[in-house]
Amino acid sequence: MPTEAPDNAPQNAPVLEVQDLSLRFKGAPANIVDGLSFAVRPGETLCIVGESGCGKSVTALSLMGLLPRGVARVMSGTAIFGGQDLLALPQRALADLRGDRISMIFQEPMTSLNPSYRIGDQIAEIVLRHRPVTRTQARARAQEMLERVKIPAASNRLDDYPHELSGGMRQRVMIAMALANDPVLLIADEPTTALDVTIQAQIIDLIEDLQKESGTALIMITHDLGVVAEIADRVCVMYAGRAVEEGPVAAIFDDPQHPYTIGLMSSVPSVGPRSGRLATIGGMVPAIDNMPDGCRFAPRCPFAGPRCDIAPPLAELGPSHRAACHYAPLESAFAEAAG
Amino acid sequence: MSLTTRDKIIETRAVTKRFGGRKSLFKPATSVSAVNGVSLAIKRGETFSIVGESGCGKSTLARLLVRLLTPSDGAVLYDGNDISALSEQEMRRLRKDLQFVFQDPFSSLNPRMSVGALIEEPMKVHTTLTRSERRQKVADLLNRVGLRPAFANRYPHEFSGGQRQRIGIARALASGPKVIVGDEPVSALDVSVQAQVINLLEDLKSEFDLTLILIAHDLAVIRHMSDRVAVMYLGEIVELAPNDALFDKPLHPYTQALMRAIPIASPHGRSMKAALSGDVPSPLDPPSGCRFHPRCPHATDLCSQQKPAPVPVAGDRTVACHHWEKIADDGQSPVQEPPRSPNAEKRFALFRTRSQQKEPTTATRP
Ligand SMILES: Nc1ncnc2c1ncn2[C@@H]1O[C@H](COP(=O)(O)OP(=O)(O)OP(=O)(O)O)[C@@H](O)[C@H]1O
Ligand SMILES: Nc1ncnc2c1ncn2[C@@H]1O[C@H](COP(=O)(O)OP(=O)(O)O)[C@@H](O)[C@H]1O
Ligand code: SF4
Ligand code: SF4
Ligand SMILES: [Mg+2]
Numbered sequence: 220m221p222t223e224a225p226d227n228a229p230q231n232a233p234v235l236e237v238q239d240l241s242l243r244f245k246g247a248p249a250n251i252v253d254g255l256s257f258a259v260r261p262g263e264t265l266c267i268v269g270e271s272g273c274g275k276s277v278t279a280l281s282l283m284g285l286l287p288r289g290v291a292r293v294m295s296g297t298a299i300f301g302g303q304d305l306l307a308l309p310q311r312a313l314a315d316l317r318g319d320r321i322s323m324i325f326q327e328p329m330t331s332l333n334p335s336y337r338i339g340d341q342i343a344e345i346v347l348r349h350r351p352v353t354r355t356q357a358r359a360r361a362q363e364m365l366e367r368v369k370i371p372a373a374s375n376r377l378d379d380y381p382h383e384l385s386g387g388m389r390q391r392v393m394i395a396m397a398l399a400n401d402p403v404l405l406i407a408d409e410p411t412t413a414l415d416v417t418i419q420a421q422i423i424d425l426i427e428d429l430q431k432e433s434g435t436a437l438i439m440i441t442h443d444l445g446v447v448a449e450i451a452d453r454v455c456v457m458y459a460g461r462a463v464e465e466g467p468v469a470a471i472f473d474d475p476q477h478p479y480t481i482g483l484m485s486s487v488p489s490v491g492p493r494s495g496r497l498a499t500i501g502g503m504v505p506a507i508d509n510m511p512d513g514c515r516f517a518p519r520c521p522f523a524g525p526r527c528d529i530a531p532p533l534a535e536l537g538p539s540h541r542a543a544c545h546y547a548p549l550e551s552a553f554a555e556a557a558g
Numbered sequence: 559m560s561l562t563t564r565d566k567i568i569e570t571r572a573v574t575k576r577f578g579g580r581k582s583l584f585k586p587a588t589s590v591s592a593v594n595g596v597s598l599a600i601k602r603g604e605t606f607s608i609v610g611e612s613g614c615g616k617s618t619l620a621r622l623l624v625r626l627l628t629p630s631d632g633a634v635l636y637d638g639n640d641i642s643a644l645s646e647q648e649m650r651r652l653r654k655d656l657q658f659v660f661q662d663p664f665s666s667l668n669p670r671m672s673v674g675a676l677i678e679e680p681m682k683v684h685t686t687l688t689r690s691e692r693r694q695k696v697a698d699l700l701n702r703v704g705l706r707p708a709f710a711n712r713y714p715h716e717f718s719g720g721q722r723q724r725i726g727i728a729r730a731l732a733s734g735p736k737v738i739v740g741d742e743p744v745s746a747l748d749v750s751v752q753a754q755v756i757n758l759l760e761d762l763k764s765e766f767d768l769t770l771i772l773i774a775h776d777l778a779v780i781r782h783m784s785d786r787v788a789v790m791y792l793g794e795i796v797e798l799a800p801n802d803a804l805f806d807k808p809l810h811p812y813t814q815a816l817m818r819a820i821p822i823a824s825p826h827g828r829s830m831k832a833a834l835s836g837d838v839p840s841p842l843d844p845p846s847g848c849r850f851h852p853r854c855p856h857a858t859d860l861c862s863q864q865k866p867a868p869v870p871v872a873g874d875r876t877v878a879c880h881h882w883e884k885i886a887d888d889g890q891s892p893v894q895e896p897p898r899s900p901n902a903e904k905r906f907a908l909f910r911t912r913s914q915q916k917e918p919t920t921a922t923r924p
């Protein structure tokens with residue numbers, strides 16, 4: 220089953236284009252995700268990176284139509300996928316897309332694996348739900364997928380229950396399920412955060428290989444800059460529900476522009492020889508009922524000045540590299556301290 | 559190198575901890591040796607770290623070191639005295655010296671106690687301070703870990719992860735300890751907050767002359783904070799070495815594999831390759847011989863038959879592998895962090911300078 224870009228799309232048009240997405244929880248005085256835009260192209264890996272609570276998971280859930288109903292609401296935005304706006308589709312149409320043309324992998328595999336069904340049946344089920352195949356064919360597909368995600372002795376594992384597998388194996392099963400119908404877009408929400416580094420390396424390798432084979436577009440949500448550096452083509456850095464910087468992975472690491480990106484990168488300890496005390500970003504993310512009206516990073520930003528009372532727009536600072544800071548590039552605004 | 563008793567604050571001799579059912583002649587073993595015959599010595603004033611995959615016995619070993627667990631076999635010595643068989647009563651005096659910081663301190667603490675009461679409690683047990691002296695010390699400690707003294711009247715659930723960790727640290731300091739064990743003290747924290755707590759731990763360690771025993775699964779945190787590092791695999795220490803030596807030239811195949819799996823935060827160093835296949839075997843039924851042999855790329859017949867003993871190696875280190883000398887010769891240094899770009903360097907420096915101008919301490923001010 221070859222993967223195709225959405226119907227009628229020109230060759231390098233985005234698989235998914237999100238524009239001005241805002242989400243709000245019931246009773247909250249401000250948007251938890253605020254004016255977020257990003258796009259991902261065929262075969263491309265977009266990493267969305269940010270600290271816990273910045274809105275990564277709710278963003279992913281909103282695209283899949285999985286926000287908790289009555290609790291969270293889409294305030295604005297469009298998410299164009301295959302010519303349709305995901306945010307405007309009825310639940311039934313979204314259910315047809317999920318697990319077929321768009322798939323999602325969660326941090327905790329047990330949230331999407333049913334503990335009381337055999338894993339082979341669970342994979343076959345998702346194939347049967349979306350494809351005109353027989354039970355036998357679906358089962359064969361399940362085995363093929365378990366082999367593709369390199370589960371040893373796959374044919375013997377089809378009848379295992381999820382609890383009989385290790386954390387790493389469960390994550391492989393999740394990936395097998397997510398890719399069983401050759402999706403055009405895969406959204407992975409911290410798929411390796413709960414795993415040991417050795418197992419994480421296996422899973423990242425696997426995702427990269429499978430993506431290369433199939434040409435699937437990948438949105439990888441993570442808080443780990445190491446994982447970002449490892450697999451991203453493009454990066455979107457989020458802070459408190461907004462995109463603060465966005466660009467090709469090399470630009471983000473070699474030419475970081477936003478104070479938050481810079482602070483985040485310099486507070487990660489290095490695996491190289493120690494180079495003194497860690498830099499830190501003071502304070503913490505403001506609570507939603509205490510969100511500044513202007514730049515949301517202002518209370519923690521060492522560069523904050525009078526202009527920061529107004530929210531800065533994302534501005535172009537290099538080839539397809541944008542940052543939302545009034546004072547970027549910082550060295551020209553703060554020349555005196557640079558020397 | 560031989561250490562005198564004065565240098566060694568904690569020592570273990572072939573310490574073992576088994577959990578679960580007793581071995582019987584008729585049934586297969588149902589007990590797990592979570593820690594299996596570990597001998598090590600922790601130097602006064604050092605930061606000693608333990609790394610390894612989930613379930614390898616790090617927490618169990620750490621708890622044995624400060625007698626939060628009683629060994630099944632072997633001995634644990636504190637200041638040269640065997641503490642493995644002390645009664646609860648006798649241990650009470652030592653508790654003052656040996657404190658523990660958990661991954662999330664409040665999962666194990668009474669949510670109905672105020673922060674002040676939580677920090678005061680160890681002082682009540684271990685010191686003769688008066689009520690008002692204790693109150694004063696609570697305020698001092700809160701201040702020292704970067705929190706407002708007024709927080710003493712609030713309750714745990716009102717705080718963020720980073721703040722809770724600071725409160726946990728203040729509580730651990732309250733009795734005036736000599737040793738603090740941190741079991742993943744920063745793992746649950748976000749990067750920016752993690753850096754604050756790492757700096758705080760380092761400051762407190764030198765200010766209070768502490769010995770720090772650190773468990774972390776993040777090898778970058780280990781590299782940044784440790785003096786020496788012990789690498790554990792299935793309940794055993796497979797390599798123990800000074801920090802830089804271990805990262806510059808890991809000798810044991812397992813250490814090498816761990817290091818190759820570290821994701822490097824630079825797009826020019828895309829090197830992370832799954833060096834290890836398979837999962838950690840069940841500790842219920844550990845492999846024969848070298849416990850690492852089913853996953854080891856260098857394993858020979860000898861490895862599945864005979865357990866390698868830890869051997870001393872030049873440079874104050876030990877390694878437990880039959881073939882380490884041959885393996886060491888393949889000469890690759892697995893952890894390479896490419897240099898930062900000039901633009902990144904420049905802006906990091908600017909960020910540091912501005913942060914220091916704006917905020918002289920690392921204190922959190924919510
Ligand atoms: N109270 C207990 N009863 C039975 N088995 C236990 C107990 N505590 C630990 N174990 C087992 O001992 C082994 C080592 O556990 P330990 O908690 O020390 O691992 P760890 O290295 O700290 O892992 P992690 O990184 O996940 O915290 C595991 O197999 C675990 O299941
Ligand atoms: N069901 C819910 N009700 C209220 N608030 C929620 C709910 N789910 C998430 N939130 C809040 O929304 C924010 C963003 O959450 P999330 O998207 O899960 O963050 P992350 O970036 O860590 O994935 C957080 O502040 C979180 O507390
Ligand atoms: S806009 Fe102002 S507060 Fe926001 S990041 Fe830039 S300098 Fe800092
Ligand atoms: S003893 Fe053998 S199996 Fe064990 S680590 Fe050394 S080479 Fe590998
Ligand atoms: Mg999340």
Ligand SMILES: [Mg+2]
Nearest residue numbers: 616617618741
């Ligand atoms: Mg543990």
